[in-house]
Amino acid sequence: MLFPGPLKNVMRGSRGGPSGPNGSGQPVPPRTAENQKGVSTRVSRGLEEFFTHIHGQSGLTLLDLGGASQQNVSFITDLGHRFSSEDFLQVIGETSGADSAADQANPGRIEYFLRKTLDYPEHHFDGVLIWDVLEYLAPALLTAVVERLHRIVRPGSYMLAFFHADDKLETVPYYAFRIQDMKTLHVSEYGAHRPAQLFNNRSLEKLFASSESVKFFLTRDRLREVVIKA
C-alpha cells in the first residue's frame, strides 16, 4: 500500500529487510577514486588519544564502522591487533536510504540494521573507530546503535567519533578516514548528504550519558572529535 507525501514509507519494511537496491533516499556513492571529490590530511588529536590508550598492547579486537580500507587494515594489523569491519553507510543505504529519517524510525528497520551491523556478543571489542557515521542516523536508530555499541565493547575500552561542530549545516560530504599514523588521517570526500542530525556538546554528553567519560577535541575545521570511554 502506498501513501502520498510524508506517509509514503509508513508501511514499507515494517518487518525489516532491505528497502531496495538504493533505499528510498539518495544513493550512497561508492568510495572509489572516480567519485572522490577531494582529499585532505588532518592531524587528529582524537585519534592520537585513542591509540595512546591502547599503546603497548597487542591482540586487541578493534572495530571500524567506516568500512574496510587498505590503510586502516594495514595500520591496525601491523600493531598486532585484530581488525573487524562494518560498513555502516552501505547498510544504511540498503536499509533505508542515507537521507531517509522516516525509515530509520521504523522499529523493524532498526532491528534489521542492528542485526546486519552490530550482531556481536557482549564485550567483544576492545575499541571502536566510529568516525562520523553516527551523523547519518536519525534519533531513534542512533539511540539503539549507541546502546548496542556499549553492549558489545569491553567496559573501559575507547571509541572515537567525529561530529560537525556547526549545527546549521545543510549538507556535509561523505567522508572516508584513512589512518596514516597515530595522529594523522587522510580524509577523502565523496559527494554530499544532509546529516540526519547535528550535535552540540550538550547533546553529545546526553547521547553518551551511560559512558564512563567523554572527551572533546574541537578542531579548526569545525569537526568535533570525541573520545568515549565505555
Added chain:
Amino acid sequence: MWNKRRDEEPPKPYKPLAPQGASPVAASAPLPVAPSPVEVKKEMTPVSSTPVAKFDADIRGHAANIGKSVKVVGQIFTKEDLFVDGTVEGTVEALEHKLTIGPHGIIGPHGTMEASIKAREVVALGTIKGNVEAYERLEIRKDAKLEGEIRTARIIIEDGAYFKGSIDIIKPEPVKAAPKQPAAAAAAAAPAAAPSPAAAPAVATDFRR
C-alpha cells in the same frame, strides 16, 4: 622502384582447396595451413555469453574454470589454480594454489552448510559469504563483496570493495601436503571418514585427482 618490384612479383591468384577425396599429396596447391594449437584452444573454451573482459586473460591465466552458468553444491578440492565465475555453495580448497572468484562468481552457504575457502592465494572480484584462509595473500578487488572471517598473511583491499567481518594476520607458513597413505589404509579409512548421508550435500563435486 617499388612499382618495379610489384611488376616482377605478380599477386598469386586465389586457389581453392582441393576437393574432398583428392589426395593432398596430389594437389598442386600448397597445403592449407593447419590451425595453430592456440586457435584450437579458443574454440574449445567453454562458451560464455558475455564478452570476455580485457583483464580476464590475466586473471584466469591457465586456471581451471567454472563458468558463470555453472552451480556447484558441495566441496571442491583442486590441485591447480581455479577460476570460479559461477556459483559454489559449499567449500573450496586449493591449498597450494590460487583461487580467483570472478566478477560473476559467488561462494556462499548452502542451507546450514557454511561456505569456506582455503587457498594459497585468493583474488576476489565477486561475492564471498564465508570464511577465507589465504595462506599467502588475499586481494579484495573493487566491487567485490566479502562477508566472513579472514585469516591471511597479507591482505589487499581496493577502494570500493565491501567487506564485513574480521581480519587476522597470520605468519606465512609453508603449506604441508597431505601425508601419503598406503592405498589399503586409505581405502579402509575412507568409509569411516565419509560423512553421514544426512549431512552430505545434495550434490558433491570432487575435483580431487
